[in-house]
Every structure is written in C-alpha cells, then in structure tokens.
Amino acid sequence: MAKILIVEDEKAINDLLKLNLEMVGHQCVPALTGKEAIRAAGEQGFDLMLLDVMLPDMEGFAVMEKVRDVPTIFLTARGATTDKVRGFGLGADDYIVKPFEVAELLARVQAVLRRTHRAEKEYTIGDITIRWDAHEVFQNGERVELTPQEFALLHILIENRNVCLSRQKLLSEAWGTDFLGESRTVDVHIQKLRRKLKLEDHIKTIYKNGYRFEE
Amino acid sequence: MKLWQKTYLLSTLLCALILYGCMFGVTAPALSSTVNGAREAALREERAIANVLERTMDQAPEGRQIPVMQAFLGYYSGTDLSFQVRDGQEDELYSSLPFAVNKAPGTMGFLRDRGRLFLFVSDRLPSGFDFLYLKDGAATDALLRRQVTAAALIGTAVALLMAAALYILLYRVNLPVSRLAHEMRTPLTAMKGYAETLRDVKLTEEQRHMAASYIAEESTRLSDVSARLLTLHNAREEATPFGPVDVEELFDHIAQTYPTVTYEVHWPTIFGDRAMLSSLLNNLVDNAVKASPAGAPVELRAAPNVLAVMDHGSGMSDEALNYVNHPSKFKKLHSSGGLGVPLCHQIARDHGAKLTYTRGTDGGTVATVTFYNTLTS
Numbered sequence: 001m002a003k004i005l006i007v008e009d010e011k012a013i014n015d016l017l018k019l020n021l022e023m024v025g026h027q028c029v030p031a032l033t034g035k036e037a038i039r040a041a042g043e044q045g046f047d048l049m050l051l052d053v054m055l056p057d058m059e060g061f062a063v064m065e066k067v068r069d070v071p072t073i074f075l076t077a078r079g080a081t082t083d084k085v086r087g088f089g090l091g092a093d094d095y096i097v098k099p100f101e102v103a104e105l106l107a108r109v110q111a112v113l114r115r116t117h118r119a120e121k122e123y124t125i126g127d128i129t130i131r132w133d134a135h136e137v138f139q140n141g142e143r144v145e146l147t148p149q150e151f152a153l154l155h156i157l158i159e160n161r162n163v164c165l166s167r168q169k170l171l172s173e174a175w176g177t178d179f180l181g182e183s184r185t186v187d188v189h190i191q192k193l194r195r196k197l198k199l200e201d202h203i204k205t206i207y208k209n210g211y212r213f214e215e
Numbered sequence: 216m217k218l219w220q221k222t223y224l225l226s227t228l229l230c231a232l233i234l235y236g237c238m239f240g241v242t243a244p245a246l247s248s249t250v251n252g253a254r255e256a257a258l259r260e261e262r263a264i265a266n267v268l269e270r271t272m273d274q275a276p277e278g279r280q281i282p283v284m285q286a287f288l289g290y291y292s293g294t295d296l297s298f299q300v301r302d303g304q305e306d307e308l309y310s311s312l313p314f315a316v317n318k319a320p321g322t323m324g325f326l327r328d329r330g331r332l333f334l335f336v337s338d339r340l341p342s343g344f345d346f347l348y349l350k351d352g353a354a355t356d357a358l359l360r361r362q363v364t365a366a367a368l369i370g371t372a373v374a375l376l377m378a379a380a381l382y383i384l385l386y387r388v389n390l391p392v393s394r395l396a397h398e399m400r401t402p403l404t405a406m407k408g409y410a411e412t413l414r415d416v417k418l419t420e421e422q423r424h425m426a427a428s429y430i431a432e433e434s435t436r437l438s439d440v441s442a443r444l445l446t447l448h449n450a451r452e453e454a455t456p457f458g459p460v461d462v463e464e465l466f467d468h469i470a471q472t473y474p475t476v477t478y479e480v481h482w483p484t485i486f487g488d489r490a491m492l493s494s495l496l497n498n499l500v501d502n503a504v505k506a507s508p509a510g511a512p513v514e515l516r517a518a519p520n521v522l523a524v525m526d527h528g529s530g531m532s533d534e535a536l537n538y539v540n541h542p543s544k545f546k547k548l549h550s551s552g553g554l555g556v557p558l559c560h561q562i563a564r565d566h567g568a569k570l571t572y573t574r575g576t577d578g579g580t581v582a583t584v585t586f587y588n589t590l591t592s
Contacts, residue, residue: 010401010405012401012402012405012409012429012432012433013401013404013405013408015425015429016404016405016408016409016412016429019412019416019418019422019425019426020408020412020416023416023417023418077397077400098400098401098404099400099403099404099407099408100404100408101407101411102408102411102412102415102416103411103415162416162417163415163416163417164414164415164416164417165415206415209414209415212415212417214417
C-alpha cells in the first residue's frame with residue numbers, strides 16, 4: 001500500500017483516480033491546485049505523485065520543481081510530445097496520456113512503485129502471507145510451492161485487487177505480450193491457484209469479463 | 216506541425232510565387248522602356264552632334280578640318296560624353312575615351328567597364344571618318360537599379376502583409392475548434408474512466424452512484440460543447456437567416472429553464488437569429504444564476520435597442536470584468552468559463568450589437584447588449 005498525492009484540477013478525474021487507486025489498497029490525498037499540492041507535500045511524505053500538466057494556478061512542471069524526492073507520473077493530453085520531453089527532463093518517472101484506461105493507470109502506478117522500491121513487500125490475507133521479493137507464499141506458516149506462472153498470476157490479481165482483469169490482460173501481464181497462449185490457459189491456472197491456496201472465495205469469475213481478486 | 220499550419224505555408228508559398236510572377240510581369244516592361252528610352256536619347260544626341268561636327272568641318276578652311284574637329288569635340292571634355300574619331304585607315308585623329316573601345320560602324324549598345332555602364336553609338340560620317348560616341352550611363356544605371364529595388368521591396372512588403380493577414384485569419388478560424396476539442400477531452404476521460412470502473416471494479420452502492428452521476432454530469436458537459444460547436448459553425452459560416460424574433464417568447468423560454476428569472480419586455484421584436492440570440496441570453500443568464508446566491512432573482516429586461524441581464528450576486532473583481540469585456544485581450548481566469556464569453560461577444564457583433572458587463576448599483580453584475588445597427592423592426 002502506497003500513499004499517493006493526486007494533483008488534478010478536474011474534480012471528476014481527481015475522484016476517478018482516487019476511487020480506483022483506493023480500490024487496490026492505496027491511500028490517496030487529492031489536490032485540486034498546484035499550491036494545494038505543494039502544501040500537502042510539505043506537510044506529509046508521499047510514495048508517489050500523479051500530476052496533471054495543466055493546472056489553473058500554475059504549470060504542473062512548476063509543482064514538480066517544488067516537490068522533490070517524490071516519484072512522479074504526470075498526466076498529459078494526447079500528442080503533447082514537448083510535455084513528455086520536458087517532464088522526463090525534470091525527472092518524471094512515467095506519464096499517462098488522457099484519456100487513459102483504468103487498468104493501464106494501475107499498471108503504471110505499480111511499475112513506478114516497484115521501480116522506486118515503494119511497492120508493498122508483503123501481503124497477507126486470511127492465513128496466507130505472500131513475500132513478493134522472495135517469491136514465497138506461506139499458508140498457516142507453511143510454504144506452498146507455486147510455479148512461476150501461478151505466482152505471476154497471483155501477483156497481478158492482488159496488485160489489481162477489486163478490479164476485474166480480462167483473460168487477455170492476465171495473459172499479457174503474467175505471461176508476457178509475446179506469449180501466444182489461449183485464454184483457456186488462464187482458466188487452468190486460476191483453477192490451480194484456487195485449489196492450492198483455497199482462494200475460491202477471493203478469486204471471483206466475472207461473467208463475460210474475466211477474474212477479480214476480492215479481499 | 217498542425218494541418219492548418221501546413222495549409223497556411225503551402226498557400227502562402229503559392230501566393231508569394233504568383234505575386235512575384237505578377238511583379239515581374241509589371242516590372243519587365245518598365246525596365247525595357249527605360250533601356251529603350253536611354254538608347255533612343257543616345258542615338259538622337261549622337262546624330263545631332265555628328266551633324267554639327269560634319270557641318271563645322273565642311274565650313275573649316277582647307278587643311279584646317281582636323282584641328283577644327285579636335286577643337287569642337289574638345290568642348291565636350293568634362294561632360295558625360297566622350298568621342299573617338301578615326302580616318303579611313305583606322306588612324307586615330309581624336310580620342311577622349313576613358314578606355315579603348317573597338318566597335319564596328321553602324322552598331323550601338325551598352326558596355327560595362329569596371330562596374331560602370333556606358334552607352335555607345337558607332338557611326339560612319341559622310342566625310343568618311345569613323346565617329347564613336349560614348350555616354351556615361353550612370354544615370355540610366357541608377358534608374359534601373361531603383362526600379363528593380365522598388366519592385367523587390369514592394370513585392371516583399373505585399374507578400375509579408377498577405378502572409379500575416381492569412382496567418383491571422385487561419386489562426387482565428389482554427390483556434391476555437393482546437394480549444395473546444397481540448398475541452399472535450401476532460402469529459403471524455405471522465406466518462407471512459409467511470410464506465411470502465413463500473414464495469415471492472417467491485418464498488419459499493421454509494422460509489423456506483425457517484426460514478427454514474429459523474430458520467431451523466433460529464434455527458435451534459437459534452438453536449439454543451441457540441442451545442443457551442445454548432446453555434447460556432449453558424450457564426451463562422453454566417454449562414455444565419457435573420458428575421459423578427461419575439462422577445463417575450465424568448466424570455467419566457469429562458470424563464471422556464473431558470474426558475475429564478477423574472478423579466479420585463481418593453482421592446483417586442485428584435486431582428487436577428489433566434490437560435491443565436493437564445494444561445495447568447497442562455498449563456499448570460501446561466502452565468503448570472505451561477506453568480507447569484509441560491510434562490511436570488513435574476514432580471515431580464517428588454518428596452519428599445521437594449522437587452523440586459525442583472526444579477527444580485529457578489530459582483531466581479533476588476534480583473535474578471537476586464538476579461539469578460541475584452542476576452543481576446545486578457546487571459547482567461549478560470550477553466551470553467553470555456554468559450555462562453557468570447558462566443559457571446561461574437562453573437563452580439565453579428566447582430567450589430569455590443570456586449571458590456573458593468574457593476575450594478577447593489578454590487579451585482581449587469582450584462583448589457585446594446586444594438587447600434589437599426590436592424591430592429
């Protein structure tokens with residue numbers, strides 16, 4: 001779980017980001033203006049900042065210069081290449097182009113958190129504890145053997161907990177985009193995961209859509 | 216580079232080419248007439264001098280013809296003319312030429328020496344002497360240069376003016392569309408995001424409600440942008456058929472949308488476009504209602520040649536007043552204002568009217584549309 005500062009002047013989009021990030025377990029602080037963001041960053045530490053480039057009171061880049069040492073993903077309009085160049089020049093970690101897909105947003109947030117070593121190291125649900133770095137899963141203190149594929153699948157499901165992921169998405173995230181598998185492969189691995197870890201109540205099948213990990 | 220900028224560059228280039236072609240077409244006859252004029256003048260002058268020289272030599276005592284000729288031509292030293300006379304055996308009898316010239320008799324033309332232009336006429340006198348006339352063409356040269364420079368300068372100036380005018384025109388035509396396109400992005404992002412969230416995320420009842428409300432709200436915003444695009448299109452194409460508009464009916468329609476609106480009509484009919492006037496008043500009233508405390512009345516008045524919208528809100532800052540009165544000169548203050556105010560000004564202008572915002576007596580804001588052109592019934 002990470003603490004994320006959301007800087008976006010459009011309340012609808014700010015709420016959208018907050019809703020989705022909180023769903024997967026992050027803690028969010030919204031800021032509607034640049035000044036608000038700088039104040040919030042001065043008062044408390046953050047693991048990540050989502051920053052809109054166009055703010056009513058100042059440019060997003062100016063906020064970035066003031067708020068140091070917080071990994072930043074900035075939100076930009078399609079095709080604004082100069083924005084991207086400028087953002088990366090200032091040390092941004094990634095950018096998201098509006099309009100974005102929720103799944104893509106979550107994936108990028110996770111990627112930056114992992115890269116900056118701010119992602120969660122351990123996850124516990126019921127009698128299961130998972131150590132992400134060591135690739136180890138324990139149930140009732142006993143180690144459960146998972147294949148690398150099963151582990152990757154579990155990882156992506158828990159990272160996007162409460163969010164439904166399509167079979168296609170799971171294939172590309174857990175097996176890699178080059179993998180020419182069938183969606184049946186996903187179903188088989190999900191069955192194995194459910195059986196091995198007794199996660200039948202948590203890994204839900206969403207009709208016509210995919211799978212969702214629910215806490 | 217944007218498409219309209221490419222179009223602009225291409226059309227400017229084409230126009231500049233055509234323009235320079237025209238300038239060349241106009242300048243070339245002028246230049247050739249300057250050259251021909253100089254040639255004819257030189258030929259006339261040479262004939263005259265040659266005639267006088269011939270006669271002077273005829274009248275000279277026998278054996279004194281050469282010295283008389285030399286003395287006669289010597290008078291011209293210090294002018295822009297110089298001469299050379301040779302006898303039939305090509306022996307030089309007289310020369311005041313600044314440099315050697317060898318031209319067959321019966322020819323004429325221009326020649327250059329060390330950057331200077333000269334005109335020559337080579338002639339055979341009836342007495343058998345070869346007579347060469349040379350005129351310094353500095354004046355003609357300068358005239359030619361002036362003509363070419365003037366043509367180039369005028370061409371460049373016209374091309375620049377045309378390029379600037381074209382740029383301003385295309386910029387004005389294309390800017391609002393790009394701005395509107397930008398304004399559509401936020402509602403689109405929100406709607407897409409909330410729809411995906413509703414589809415994929417396990418939400419509480421409250422969260423579902425919030426997501427759905429946002430989708431509804433943002434779609435209203437989108438339809439607002441679409442309405443403005445349509446109005447903008449009409450304003451741009453000037454495809455607005457003007458006709459008598461019933462003010463009472465117009466006001467009544469607005470009062471139905473905004474319950475706090477009261478109205479008075481002392482000007483029954485305006486000559487204009489109903490849809491555009493309605494859009495203008497809706498915009499003004501919408502802003503007035505937003506600026507008013509909840510439930511406070513907004514007044515609509517129609518007096519001869521004047522439409523006014525008054526609110527009893529807290530009024531606008533000087534900065535905001537400046538913006539709404541001159542939206543093209545000042546930077547927009549809030550992102551929410553959108554294209555509303557500039558569009559209102561545009562509609563007013565199209566009706567031969569002017570939109571002004573002032574502070575009301577009680578501190579609220581008054582938006583007045585004053586019609587100057589008597590397009591009224």
